Structure formats: C-alpha cells, structure tokens
Amino acid sequence: MATETLTGAQALIRSLELLGVDTVFGLPGGAILPTYDPLMDSKKLRHILVRHEQGAGHAAEGYAAASGRLGVCIATSGPGATNLVTAIADAHMDSVPMLAITGQVNSFSIGTDAFQEADIVGITMPITKHSFLVTRAEDIPGVVAAAYEIATTGRPGPVLIDFAKDAQNGKFEFSWPPKIDLPGFRPVTDPHGKQVQAAAELILKSHKPILYVGGGVIRADASKELLALAELLHAPVTTTLMARGAFPDSHPQQLGMPGMHGTVPAVTALQKSDLLITLGARFDDRVTGDIKSFAKGAKVIHVDIDPAEIGKIRHADVPIVGDAKVVILMLIAELKAQMKDSKPDYEDWWIFLKGLKERYPLGYSEPDDGKLSPQYVIQRIGELSGPEAIFASGVGQHQMWSAQFIKYERPNSWLNSGGLGTMGYAVPAAMGAKVAQPDRLVWAIDGDGCFQMTNQELATCTINNIPIKVAIINNSSLGMVRQWQTLFYNSRYSNSDLNTGTDTIMVPDFVKLGEAYGCLAIRVEKVEDVDAAIKLAMETNDRPVVIDFIVGRDAMVWPMVPSGISNDAVQYARDAAPIWDGDE
Amino acid sequence: MSTQHLLSLLVENKPGILTRVAALFARRGYNIESLAVGTTEIEGVSRITVVVSLDGQPLEQVTKQLNKLINVLKIVELEEETSVARDHMLVKVRTDSSTRSQVLEAVTLFRARVIDVVSDAVVIEVTGNTAKCQAFLKVLEPFGIKELVQSGAIAVSRGSKSMSEKVIR
Known part of the structure; x- marks a missing residue:
C-alpha cells in the first residue's frame, strides 16, 4: 500500500475527505489550530465558520437530518468543546448521525488543568454513542473511520473524537483505508424470520391495529416501504413528532401525531387499538402519557434497530430487532404469503376512526386580543411553501403548531429537537x-x-x-411555559414574559436585529399581510429573511393530555373532552 | 423484590471503559454491590465482574444498555448453580494474649489464614463465597474489627467452556 508522510492534522482532513464528508461547521481555537491549517487548503471540505459552537453542533444536526448523511462539527478544547455539549446531547436523543471533532491540550498536559483543558470525553460519555481520545497521530485514520462507522451504522448517533494537540502535529506514514477494529460493535439489521412470521400472524388476527411510526423509519429511509405496508393492510397510521413526514399527511390512512399534543383520532386510536405495530418508535412519555393506562387493550409488535428500546417502557409481545426498511420489506412479503387473496377487514375500526376524524379535526380559535393567530401563520407558511420545503423549528408552542398545522408529505422535511427539547435549535439547524x-x-x-x-x-x-x-412566532413570552402557567399555576406568569411584542418595550426589536445581521427583516401584524410576507421571503434569495410575526400570546396548543395523566383524558380544547358514544 | 445478580463482562481494555460501565449503572439508577476488574487470558481483553441488585426487567435493560457500549464484547449472567464465585477479604482484628487463641481457632475453622501478627492485632485473609465471608466476619466481630477490605466477587462458570470463546474475531 502506498503511503505518504502526513501530520495528524493533515491525516484528519484527508480521512474526512476520503469518507465523503463535504461540509464541516466549526470555530477554531488554540488546541484545534493545527487542524485548521490544512483545512484551509482542502478542495473537498467546505468549512462554515459559525458564531457559537452550539450553532455548529445544531447545524451539523440539521445537515444530517435534512440529508440523511453524517453531520460534522469542529470546536477547540475547553469551552469550545463544552459549547458543543447541548447539540451532542440533542443528537443522542434524536439518533442523529453526527461527528464532533474537538481539539485537546497536548497529551503530556492532559490532567494538569492546563489552559482551556476540559475532559470532554468524560463529559460527553453519557450523551454520545461513543467517544475517542486520540494522543498519537498514527491512530487518526483508524479512529476517524471507526467513528464514521459507529455514527452512521445501526441506530445513528453522535460520536466525539478529542484530538490532543500533539497528535495533530505528529507525523506518520498515512495509508487508506485503515483497519477498523470494533469487535464490540455488531448492530443487527436483519430480523429473525420467525419473529416476522409471528408479527404477520398477530396482525392478521387483529381487528383494531395501528401503525405507530417513529423517527426510526425516517433514519432508516423506509418511508416508501411503510407506505406499501400501510396500503397493503389498509391500517391507520400515526406518525410521532420525530416521524412527521415518514407517511404523507394527505393520505387518508394518516391519523396525525400522537401524544401530549396529538390529534384526538391518533391519541384515541392508540388507546382503543388491539395491536400496536410499532416501527422505530420508543414509547416516549410524551407519546404514552401515563404508561400504565396507555393502550391497555393492545398487543405490541415492536420493531427497532436498538435492542435496548424493546421492552424498555412497554412489554413487546413480538420483539423484532432490525433495520426498519429490511423488517418492513420482510413483513410485507410474509403478510402477502399468509393473506393469500383475502385482505384483513378493519371496517368497524375505520368507521370508529373516521367518526373521530370528522368530529375532532385539528383546529384553533382566533386570539381575543386581535393579534395574529400563530396557528394561521404557521399553516400559511406550510401551504405556500409546499411539501418540497424543509421546516426546522425550535421548541415550545410554535414547534407543536408546526408539527400539527404544516402538512408533511416526505421524510426529512421536518427537523426539530424532539427528545431533548432544545430551545435554539431552529436557526442553526435550518442553516x-x-x-x-x-x-x-x-x-x-x-x-x-x-x-x-x-x-x-x-x-x-x-x-x-x-x-x-x-419566521419568528412572536408572542412576547416563553409561550409553552405561559400555557402551563395558565393551566396549572393559576395564571401566575412567573418569569415567562420576554417583552418582545409590539405593546412592550420590544427588546430586542427583531426587525432591527435581523437588519443588523444583513437580513431582509419585516414585521407582520395583520392577517392580510401574512401571505405577502411569506411570498416575499420565498422570493428573496440573496440574503436570509427574518419575519417577525406578532401573534396573540394567549393562544394555546390543543389538543392536550396533561403531563403524567392517562391519554384517555385527552382534551380537545380547554375543558372540552371528546364525547364518546357511551360504549366505553 | 430485587435480587442479587452476578454479571461477567468481557471488555476491550481501553481507557475509560470502567468509567463507562460504572456510569451506566449510576445513570440508570442501579446500585453496584461489588465490582472486580482484571486482565484475562486474552491480551487486550479485561473482565469485569459486577454484582448488582435488580429484578428481572431492569436486569434485561441494564444488560442491553451495557451491550451498546462499543468496548463491551460480551456479557453473561453467572447463575449460582452453574458457576463458582469467590470473594477475597483481608481483616485486621484486635487481639491480646487472652483472645488470640480464640481468633486463631476461628481462622482454622473457616480455613482462613493469618498473614501478619503483632502484639495487639492480627491480619487474616479469607477466601470464599459471600455467605462464608459474612459468617466469618460475624465470628470476628466481638474481638473488634479494626480494618476490613474486600475484593468484590469474581466468578467463573463450571465446566470446560470459556466465556471468551467466539468473542474475538
């Protein structure tokens, strides 16, 4: 094998190039400077200089979530590295393939409390899929290739590599490809045939099945297969917050999002179902509510690539460990074989579900204060932009409304911080x-x-x-906090006013702020101006656009299941529970 | 009701592996009763023996989570009936001319060994399962235990099969 003498830093850049990485988001500092020097010469790597390392981390996440490829961020040691922590934790919770590269002080200084030294490998141990400390240049190609493999294979996740400065400066004979030595990393992607068979049998015996679809279907790029499975069965589908777009919202079998702010049809269908066909979902508490009363009458088929998710929260009658795409394809074949020419009959189930869909569609009421309705603004953004656009949101009310009122037709079009709930995700992720x-x-x-x-x-x-x-959905407050304070703390608004509304001191003025950053920035306060503003934003491509939508602050996210309560108690609007036909 | 389980882990001998394993127990809220680590017959592979109090479902979960650690190669639960487990213990016991013979008698009965003697104390080493070690301690207690150090259980399955078979590619 031909070799070439490189520094560790050059080897790092070369390894990333050879792995097909084309973009890195980062910010230099002392301990990572050796790597930034050859980075300047790279023709294949585009480095985007961020203004805060957290932005680099979320940008890498947004890059990964929108494309399905590995996202890469770089920071220096100490505070640079710790600024990445939130984004790494976020990627860990939402299974985002991410590589975080950090500089570290010289290996001989590690442990001496040197300038800008932080034990980032130790700090990130519980929030990474794996992490490496590299102290020798010659280890770099192998570690980078291993990190790539770990981050992108099996259940994706963040991997951190901490490069001591002397490892970046050291010289060695570089060769490619390196030997990847990961004897303890063996993700299972192909399921047991017997389990798939058992799942098919259970499905064909059920009368009220539901496809409970999670973000794993998006990460596995299994949307097409899911559509085929759903149509073969003619079973209802619910897509979790992480799975919005995994199944088209326009499809008549789509019930919408489940959970705390899920649709009444989705929440109720799960509660009344006799079989949850769980695909890449993890029974998150925001989906199940009180777990003891969640879908009590249902058996569970649980498909996940991570064996630790199966049985973690809810017992699985048929556990299937495997890649969602592979499993769904096998399940379709097995179902076809078992079904022969007959189709399962879910007519009564559909009569019930269609009744729910008709009686309890998503909706909202106009705010009392005459301001814009936030739901309307978000809905119009979705309608005017269409399904080929990408929507990234922050966390809170606007996130829930964006999950509810934008219609998603394709995977990777909806990006948000689902598991960790990281405020501040939207702008860098969109970037x-x-x-x-x-x-x-x-x-x-x-x-x-x-x-x-x-x-x-x-x-x-x-x-x-x-x-x-x-699009800033500006209600001049920490909206979701305010909603909870309204509902559960006697409308005592402790520290949730932000004073960004037009009837406040307006600090900061988002239009001025946007302009200061070189953006086209406008404010919208009237319903008749909403469409024009959205269209102006869509037509403006020579700079970023900031629209400050002044919305009513008392708008609330409905439906809602209060935290820790049974999903049977879903409220369609405040103090308005769905009315059942007396059979329950 | 939680019961004690003895888990044997084969791990790559990489920096931080003990932290990863211990932190996982802490993060998921499980208490480690004892922990013993050492190298094995395979270079680069260490073995961690951990005793943990859990009931069935969390045990499965902790095993699965441990398996997700990249440096963990294999995990088995060693059952009492099909394995042998030993604790190793060093005890410093207060003695004087009137009690020394009684202490030495206990040492003989428990097949322990005296490894250091001074005028007012002896250091005893004892090996055995946890129950035996605890019984021995109870006998020594009235004389005055000045210092106690325990290794944590180590264990191996009975029979000719080895845990490391099929682990290394």
Whole structure:
C-alpha cells in the first residue's frame, strides 16, 4: 500500500475527505489550530465558520437530518468543546448521525488543568454513542473511520473524537483505508424470520391495529416501504413528532401525531387499538402519557434497530430487532404469503376512526386580543411553501403548531429537537439543512424565546450566502411555559414574559436585529399581510429573511393530555373532552 | 423484590471503559454491590465482574444498555448453580494474649489464614463465597474489627467452556 508522510492534522482532513464528508461547521481555537491549517487548503471540505459552537453542533444536526448523511462539527478544547455539549446531547436523543471533532491540550498536559483543558470525553460519555481520545497521530485514520462507522451504522448517533494537540502535529506514514477494529460493535439489521412470521400472524388476527411510526423509519429511509405496508393492510397510521413526514399527511390512512399534543383520532386510536405495530418508535412519555393506562387493550409488535428500546417502557409481545426498511420489506412479503387473496377487514375500526376524524379535526380559535393567530401563520407558511420545503423549528408552542398545522408529505422535511427539547435549535439547524439541500426552500419556524438563544448564526448565514427564512412566532413570552402557567399555576406568569411584542418595550426589536445581521427583516401584524410576507421571503434569495410575526400570546396548543395523566383524558380544547358514544 | 445478580463482562481494555460501565449503572439508577476488574487470558481483553441488585426487567435493560457500549464484547449472567464465585477479604482484628487463641481457632475453622501478627492485632485473609465471608466476619466481630477490605466477587462458570470463546474475531 502506498503511503505518504502526513501530520495528524493533515491525516484528519484527508480521512474526512476520503469518507465523503463535504461540509464541516466549526470555530477554531488554540488546541484545534493545527487542524485548521490544512483545512484551509482542502478542495473537498467546505468549512462554515459559525458564531457559537452550539450553532455548529445544531447545524451539523440539521445537515444530517435534512440529508440523511453524517453531520460534522469542529470546536477547540475547553469551552469550545463544552459549547458543543447541548447539540451532542440533542443528537443522542434524536439518533442523529453526527461527528464532533474537538481539539485537546497536548497529551503530556492532559490532567494538569492546563489552559482551556476540559475532559470532554468524560463529559460527553453519557450523551454520545461513543467517544475517542486520540494522543498519537498514527491512530487518526483508524479512529476517524471507526467513528464514521459507529455514527452512521445501526441506530445513528453522535460520536466525539478529542484530538490532543500533539497528535495533530505528529507525523506518520498515512495509508487508506485503515483497519477498523470494533469487535464490540455488531448492530443487527436483519430480523429473525420467525419473529416476522409471528408479527404477520398477530396482525392478521387483529381487528383494531395501528401503525405507530417513529423517527426510526425516517433514519432508516423506509418511508416508501411503510407506505406499501400501510396500503397493503389498509391500517391507520400515526406518525410521532420525530416521524412527521415518514407517511404523507394527505393520505387518508394518516391519523396525525400522537401524544401530549396529538390529534384526538391518533391519541384515541392508540388507546382503543388491539395491536400496536410499532416501527422505530420508543414509547416516549410524551407519546404514552401515563404508561400504565396507555393502550391497555393492545398487543405490541415492536420493531427497532436498538435492542435496548424493546421492552424498555412497554412489554413487546413480538420483539423484532432490525433495520426498519429490511423488517418492513420482510413483513410485507410474509403478510402477502399468509393473506393469500383475502385482505384483513378493519371496517368497524375505520368507521370508529373516521367518526373521530370528522368530529375532532385539528383546529384553533382566533386570539381575543386581535393579534395574529400563530396557528394561521404557521399553516400559511406550510401551504405556500409546499411539501418540497424543509421546516426546522425550535421548541415550545410554535414547534407543536408546526408539527400539527404544516402538512408533511416526505421524510426529512421536518427537523426539530424532539427528545431533548432544545430551545435554539431552529436557526442553526435550518442553516445546516440549507447547506445540505441548497435547492430547497428552508424555513426556521422559531419562537421569540428560542430565537434569542442562537440567532447569531444569521451572521453565518448572511456571510456564507445561506439564505434561510426565519419566521419568528412572536408572542412576547416563553409561550409553552405561559400555557402551563395558565393551566396549572393559576395564571401566575412567573418569569415567562420576554417583552418582545409590539405593546412592550420590544427588546430586542427583531426587525432591527435581523437588519443588523444583513437580513431582509419585516414585521407582520395583520392577517392580510401574512401571505405577502411569506411570498416575499420565498422570493428573496440573496440574503436570509427574518419575519417577525406578532401573534396573540394567549393562544394555546390543543389538543392536550396533561403531563403524567392517562391519554384517555385527552382534551380537545380547554375543558372540552371528546364525547364518546357511551360504549366505553 | 430485587435480587442479587452476578454479571461477567468481557471488555476491550481501553481507557475509560470502567468509567463507562460504572456510569451506566449510576445513570440508570442501579446500585453496584461489588465490582472486580482484571486482565484475562486474552491480551487486550479485561473482565469485569459486577454484582448488582435488580429484578428481572431492569436486569434485561441494564444488560442491553451495557451491550451498546462499543468496548463491551460480551456479557453473561453467572447463575449460582452453574458457576463458582469467590470473594477475597483481608481483616485486621484486635487481639491480646487472652483472645488470640480464640481468633486463631476461628481462622482454622473457616480455613482462613493469618498473614501478619503483632502484639495487639492480627491480619487474616479469607477466601470464599459471600455467605462464608459474612459468617466469618460475624465470628470476628466481638474481638473488634479494626480494618476490613474486600475484593468484590469474581466468578467463573463450571465446566470446560470459556466465556471468551467466539468473542474475538
């Protein structure tokens, strides 16, 4: 094998190039400087200089979530590395394939409390899929290749590599491909045939099945297969917050999102079902509510690539460990073989579900204060942008409304922080998504609270010609906090006012802030201006756009199941529970 | 009701592996009763023996979570009937001329060994299963235990099969 003498830093850049990485988001500092030098010469790697390392982390996540490819971020040691922590934890919760590269002090200084030294491998142990500390240049190609393999194979997740400065500076004979030595890493992708057979039998015996679809279907790129399975069975489908877009919202079998702010049909269908066909979902508490009363009458088929998810929260009658795409294809073949020419009959089930869909569609009432209805704004953004666009959201009310009122037709079109619930995700994630998919329209739908956490990346967007559109759903408060304070704390609004509304001191003024960052920035307060503003944003591609939508602050997210309560108690609107036909 | 389980882990001998394993128990809220680590017959592979109090479902979950650690190669639960487990213990016991012979008698009865003697104390080593070690301690208690150090259980399955078979590619 031909070799070449390289420094560790050169080897790191070369390894990333050889692995097909084309973009890295980062910010240099002392301990990573050796790597930034050869990075400058790379023809294949585009480095995007962020304004805060958390932005680099979320941008890498957005890049990965929009494209399905590995997202990469770089930071220096100490505070640079710790600033990545939130994004790494976020990627861990939402199974995002991510590589975090950090500089570390010289190996001989590790442990001496040297300048900008932090034990980032130790800090990130519980929030990474794996992490490496590299102290020798010659280990770099093998470790980088192993990290790539771990981050992208099986259940995806973040991997961190901490490079001591002397490892970056050391010279060695580089050769490619390196030997990847991971004897303890053997993800199972092909399921047991017997389990698939058992699942098919259970499905054909059921009368009230539901496909409970999670983010794993998106990560496994199994949407097409899911559609085929759903149509073969003619079973209802619910897509979790992480799976919005995994199954088209326009499809008549789609019931919408389940969980705390799920649709009445989806929440109720899960509760009344006799079989949950669980695909890449993990029975999150925001989906199940009180677990003891969740879907009590249902048997469970649980398909997941991570064996630890199966049986973690809910017992699985038929556990299937495997890649969602492979499992669904096998299940379709098995069902066809078992069904012969007959189709399962779910007519009574559908009569019940269709009744729910008719009686309890998603809706909202206009705010009393005459301001814009946030749901309307979000719905119009979705309608005017269409299903080929990408929508990234922050966390809170606007996130739930974006999950509810935008119609998703394809996977990877909805990006959000589901598991960790990271405020500030939207702007940098949208930036990463736009870099990964430059031809798509990319929206960050953000709250006035979230936006103030990471908006400095608008500088990155303007300077690097990344024309994202930011819609601030400005209710002048931490909206979801306010909603809970209204409902559960006697309307005592402890520390949830942000003073960003037009009837406040308006600090900051988001239009001025957007302009300061070189964006086209406008404010919208009237319903008749909403469409024109959205269209203006869509037509403006020479710079980012910020629209400050002033919305009513008392709008609430409905339906809602209060935290820790049975999903049977879903409320359609405040103090309005669905009315059952007396049979329950 | 939680019961004690003895897990044997084969792990790659990489920096931080003990932290990863211990942290996983802590993070998921499980208490480690004892822990013993050492190298094995295979270079680069260490063995961690951990005793943990759990009931069935969490045990399955902790095993699965441990299996997700990249440096963990294999995990088995060693059952009492099909394996042998030993604790190793060093005890420093207060003695004087009037009690020394009684202590030495206990040492003989428990097949323990005296490894250091001074005028007012003896150091005893004892090996056995946890029950035996505990019984021995109870006998020594009235004399005054000045210092106690225990290794944590180590265990191996009975028969000719080895845990490391089929582990290394």
